[in-house]
Amino acid sequence: MSLCLSGTVHAAERRFLDIEPPQKPGTYLVSGTVFFNPGELASADSIRILKTPDLTDAGFEVLFSEEWPGGSGVMSVDITFVASDKELRTNRFILEWGLEKRAKRETVDPGIKLPEVHFNPGREVTVDDVQLPVGTLTVKVRRHPEYYYYWYLLPIGAILGLLIWRKLHAR
Amino acid sequence: MRLTITFWRRFTQVVCFALLVYSGFIFVRSGRAAGNDSRAETDGSNLRVSSILFTGRRAPVIDAYPPGAVCYFVKDRGLVKGCNIFLISDALTRRTPLSLVLPAVLVFIILSFLVGRLWCGWVCPLGAFGDLIDAIRRRLRIRHAKISDGARQGLRIASYTTFFATSGLSFFIGLRQFSYLQKYLYLPFCEICPARLMCPVVAGGSPGFAGGFATTAHCIFTVLLYGLLAFFAAGFMAARRVWCHFCPIGLATSWFNRGGMLELRKEGTRCNRCGVCVDVCPMGCTHIRDEKESELLSRHECIYCLRCVEFCPKKKCLRLNFFGLKLVESWLRPVKAH
Numbered sequence: 001m002s003l004c005l006s007g008t009v010h011a012a013e014r015r016f017l018d019i020e021p022p023q024k025p026g027t028y029l030v031s032g033t034v035f036f037n038p039g040e041l042a043s044a045d046s047i048r049i050l051k052t053p054d055l056t057d058a059g060f061e062v063l064f065s066e067e068w069p070g071g072s073g074v075m076s077v078d079i080t081f082v083a084s085d086k087e088l089r090t091n092r093f094i095l096e097w098g099l100e101k102r103a104k105r106e107t108v109d110p111g112i113k114l115p116e117v118h119f120n121p122g123r124e125v126t127v128d129d130v131q132l133p134v135g136t137l138t139v140k141v142r143r144h145p146e147y148y149y150y151w152y153l154l155p156i157g158a159i160l161g162l163l164i165w166r167k168l169h170a171r
Numbered sequence: 172m173r174l175t176i177t178f179w180r181r182f183t184q185v186v187c188f189a190l191l192v193y194s195g196f197i198f199v200r201s202g203r204a205a206g207n208d209s210r211a212e213t214d215g216s217n218l219r220v221s222s223i224l225f226t227g228r229r230a231p232v233i234d235a236y237p238p239g240a241v242c243y244f245v246k247d248r249g250l251v252k253g254c255n256i257f258l259i260s261d262a263l264t265r266r267t268p269l270s271l272v273l274p275a276v277l278v279f280i281i282l283s284f285l286v287g288r289l290w291c292g293w294v295c296p297l298g299a300f301g302d303l304i305d306a307i308r309r310r311l312r313i314r315h316a317k318i319s320d321g322a323r324q325g326l327r328i329a330s331y332t333t334f335f336a337t338s339g340l341s342f343f344i345g346l347r348q349f350s351y352l353q354k355y356l357y358l359p360f361c362e363i364c365p366a367r368l369m370c371p372v373v374a375g376g377s378p379g380f381a382g383g384f385a386t387t388a389h390c391i392f393t394v395l396l397y398g399l400l401a402f403f404a405a406g407f408m409a410a411r412r413v414w415c416h417f418c419p420i421g422l423a424t425s426w427f428n429r430g431g432m433l434e435l436r437k438e439g440t441r442c443n444r445c446g447v448c449v450d451v452c453p454m455g456c457t458h459i460r461d462e463k464e465s466e467l468l469s470r471h472e473c474i475y476c477l478r479c480v481e482f483c484p485k486k487k488c489l490r491l492n493f494f495g496l497k498l499v500e501s502w503l504r505p506v507k508a509h
Contacts, residue, residue: 069353149269156273156277162284163284165430170465
């Protein structure tokens with residue numbers, strides 16, 4: 001028996017960055033930490049910061065990243081980028097990840113002291129928010145696909161049965 | 172040079188050690204196997220690993236888990252992905268579907284059923300390391316301590332206890348509310364496993380973590396881990412194959428010693444109870460000499476090193492069978508001092 005599912009597939013995962021716009025005019029160093037679930041992000045190279053409304057690549061620097069143990073990808077990244085107060089008031093910044101392409105990287109000069117603003121990963125970006133490249137995919141899946149793998153239990157059981165029989169009859 | 176059993180065992184150990192520990196260096200670094208996994212190329216280029224627990228990051232050459240202490244944390248990775256303890260701990264923590272674990276379990280059962288603990292005696296890199304230290308001890312003419320039957324039984328019980336405790340811990344930290352502990356307690360048995368210390372070091376890495384001596388905390392942990400490695404080396408020096416009495420993989424493989432396809436047999440009428448077999452046995456098995464009723468000597472301690480067969484002075488007294496066919500039997504040979 002098969003089950004038919006339909007859904008919308010996004011090209012990548014995207015989240016708004018919640019940034020409190022600064023009161024004073026000037027250039028700001030925006031920084032924050034983003035956490036990922038195991039297997040969600042293979043490499044920090046697959047992260048981008050986009051700027052609304054035209055989703056231009058804002059450029060950023062990864063200060064620090066940490067991996068999940070056992071090769072399950074990236075656990076967290078500390079990100080920083082430079083933005084003006086006007087940009088922070090008028091534009092929204094989106095964190096995008098999951099695409100297999102190298103992000104635009106910029107190095108923030110540590111010698112320049114800029115006032116800091118921190119961000120938090122906000123709600124997920126939906127189709128209504130921006131023009132996302134989307135496609136529809138119909139997937140047919142078995143209700144219990146794992147049953148196919150249980151055939152391994154047959155040889156395992158047979159060998160263990162043979163082992164026990166031989167143990168009992170060993171002299 | 173006589174092509175004795177010991178010669179072939181040493182030869183196999185060296186070849187297996189090179190393959191299991193240095194394959195990542197030989198194949199992945201040279202680029203021949205890099206195409207198997209893109210992480211082999213990109214990993215480490217931009218990511219800084221801060222965890223104090225993990226060093227291995229590169230892809231294995233073969234995605235398999237054979238019996239034997241084949242460490243997952245070898246720098247550049249070895250021929251296979253890791254050992255079975257790693258597989259079980261990882262699967263319990265990450266709730267890996269049974270369907271993905273079963274193939275590895277089947278491979279383990281087949282290999283164990285075929286040759287039992289021969290993996291320990293001929294293939295395991297940690298066993299080879301122990302044998303190397305034992306050879307150094309013999310060269311230095313240091314006497315080794317004999318592990319009594321009671322101590323062996325105690326180590327076996329401790330091994331069961333540790334295995335189930337660490338497996339339980341692996342399951343526990345897989346619970347959502349305790350997942351924050353994974354950063355510190357993921358793969359708990361690996362934290363005390365000497366293979367985890369030895370294999371990365373001989374492959375040119377650090378025994379504990381990638382940081383080395385970067386910070387004070389890293390320095391402390393590095394020194395502690397090297398100290399632990401020295402402790403294990405001293406243990407191997409003091410008593411032959413001492414870890415093999417405790418090793419959970421050896422414990423699991425030992426269930427297949429009796430009833431498996433490989434059988435060590437004795438013809439009781441030819442045995443004169445001289446005890447040479449007990450003297451040369453690295454596991455200190457006494458039943459080879461003492462067994463009177465049963466012809467089958469494949470007990471759980473036996474690692475099929477076949478030193479007893481090689482050094483037994485009675486012709487055709489001891490023999491090794493595979494699928495009921497005789498592979499090798501004892502013959503007359505002068506016995507060296509040990």
